Amino acid sequence: MNAVLCFMLLGGVIYAGLHGNMEAVSQAALAGGTDALRLVLDLMGGFLFFGGVIRLLEDAGVVSALVRVLHRPLGWLFSEPLEQEAMEAITENLAANMLGVSNAATPMGIRAAKALNRAGQNTPTAALCLFLVINATSVQLVPTTVLSLRYAAGSAQPESILLPSLAASGVSTGLGILLCKLIESRRRRG
Amino acid sequence: MIGWLLGISILLACWKRVDLFRSFSRGAKEGFENAMGIMPALAVTLISIRVFEASGIMKELSAFLSPLAAGMGLPPGVMPLLLLRPLSGSASLSLLNDILRQYGPDSRTGLVASAMMGSGETILYTCAVYLSAAGISKSRYIIPVALAGWLAGCVAAGLFFPESFA
Structure with missing residues (x-):
C-alpha cells in the first residue's frame, strides 16, 4: 500500500508540475482531510446502528447458533x-465474518492460523x-x-445491491x- | 431490510433476556470507535486520491483502463475500485463513496461498484495479518487465487446489472 500511496502522491505532484496543475493539486491536498471527516460522518450512522444491532445478535447467541450450523459443512470442506x-x-x-462481527473474527482467525501451523513450518498447509x-x-x-454509504448518498433503492453483492x-x-x-489435488498426484 | 433486521434482533434479544440498553450501547460505542479509528487512514487515502485526480493523471489512467473495463463487461468508472479494493480498505471505501456521489448510487456504475465492494476483501492485509500471526512468511498460491476470485466476483457484479439496466 505504501508503494501505491507514494505513486499517487509523487506521480500526482510531478505530473501536475509538468502540466501546470499545481494550484489544483494544492487545493485538492487540503480538501482531502475535510472529505475524510465528511465520509466518517456519513458512515457514522451505519457504524453506530449496525454496531449496536450486531452486538445484540451476538449477545443473543446468534453467532454460536451459526457456528453449530456451519460445523458439518466446514468439516466436509476441509476434507482432511x-x-x-x-x-x-x-x-x-x-461465522463472525458472515455476520460482520469483525472484532470477534480477527482474534479467532489468528487462533485458527496458529492452530493450523502447529508444526511451525514456514509454508502454509493446504488447510x-x-x-x-x-x-x-x-x-x-x-x-x-456499503449499505450505510448508499443510504447516505440518497439512493432510491439502497438495498437493491444486497442480492447481487451476495451472489458476486x-x-x-x-x-x-x-x-x-484443484491446485492441491494436482500437487498430490505429482 | 434494516427495519426487519432491527425488529428480529430486538425480538431475539428480548427472548434471550439480553440487557437491551447495555448491549446496544456497547455495540454502538464499538462502532463509534471503529469509525473514528479509520478516520486518519481515510484522510491519508483521500488526500492521495484527490491529489491524483487533480493532477490530471487519473484521466489518462482511466483512458488507458477503459478498454479493459469494456472487456470485463464493467462500466469504466469502477476500474479504480477494482485496482484498489484488494490493497486497502480505507482507499476502497473512499473510492466507493466518490463513485456513489459522482455517478449516483442508482446508476449502473454506482450499483456495480456497490456490489463489487460488498463481494471483496482487503486481500493483502488479511493474508499478512494471519500469516504473520502464524509465523509464516511464504504465502504460496493464496494471493493469486484470492485475486482470481475477486476478478470473477467483479465480472459477476457487472453481469447482475446489464448495460441496458440504467
Whole structure:
C-alpha cells in the first residue's frame, strides 16, 4: 500500500508540475482531510446502528447458533481431519465474518492460523491456504458499510445491491475454493 | 431490510433476556470507535486520491483502463475500485463513496461498484495479518487465487446489472 500511496502522491505532484496543475493539486491536498471527516460522518450512522444491532445478535447467541450450523459443512470442506481447536476457531471466525462481527473474527482467525501451523513450518498447509482464501474473498452476508454509504448518498433503492453483492461474493469465494482444491489435488498426484 | 433486521434482533434479544440498553450501547460505542479509528487512514487515502485526480493523471489512467473495463463487461468508472479494493480498505471505501456521489448510487456504475465492494476483501492485509500471526512468511498460491476470485466476483457484479439496466 505504501508503494501505491507514494505513486499517487509523487506521480500526482510531478505530473501536475509538468502540466501546470499545481494550484489544483494544492487545493485538492487540503480538501482531502475535510472529505475524510465528511465520509466518517456519513458512515457514522451505519457504524453506530449496525454496531449496536450486531452486538445484540451476538449477545443473543446468534453467532454460536451459526457456528453449530456451519460445523458439518466446514468439516466436509476441509476434507482432511483437523484438530478440534483449529476446526472450532475456523468455524467461529467464519461465522463472525458472515455476520460482520469483525472484532470477534480477527482474534479467532489468528487462533485458527496458529492452530493450523502447529508444526511451525514456514509454508502454509493446504488447510491454512483454503482458510485464508475463504477469508480473503469475503463471506459477509450483509455488506453493512456499503449499505450505510448508499443510504447516505440518497439512493432510491439502497438495498437493491444486497442480492447481487451476495451472489458476486459467492462467485469469488466459490472460485477461490475450487482453485485451492484443484491446485492441491494436482500437487498430490505429482 | 434494516427495519426487519432491527425488529428480529430486538425480538431475539428480548427472548434471550439480553440487557437491551447495555448491549446496544456497547455495540454502538464499538462502532463509534471503529469509525473514528479509520478516520486518519481515510484522510491519508483521500488526500492521495484527490491529489491524483487533480493532477490530471487519473484521466489518462482511466483512458488507458477503459478498454479493459469494456472487456470485463464493467462500466469504466469502477476500474479504480477494482485496482484498489484488494490493497486497502480505507482507499476502497473512499473510492466507493466518490463513485456513489459522482455517478449516483442508482446508476449502473454506482450499483456495480456497490456490489463489487460488498463481494471483496482487503486481500493483502488479511493474508499478512494471519500469516504473520502464524509465523509464516511464504504465502504460496493464496494471493493469486484470492485475486482470481475477486476478478470473477467483479465480472459477476457487472453481469447482475446489464448495460441496458440504467
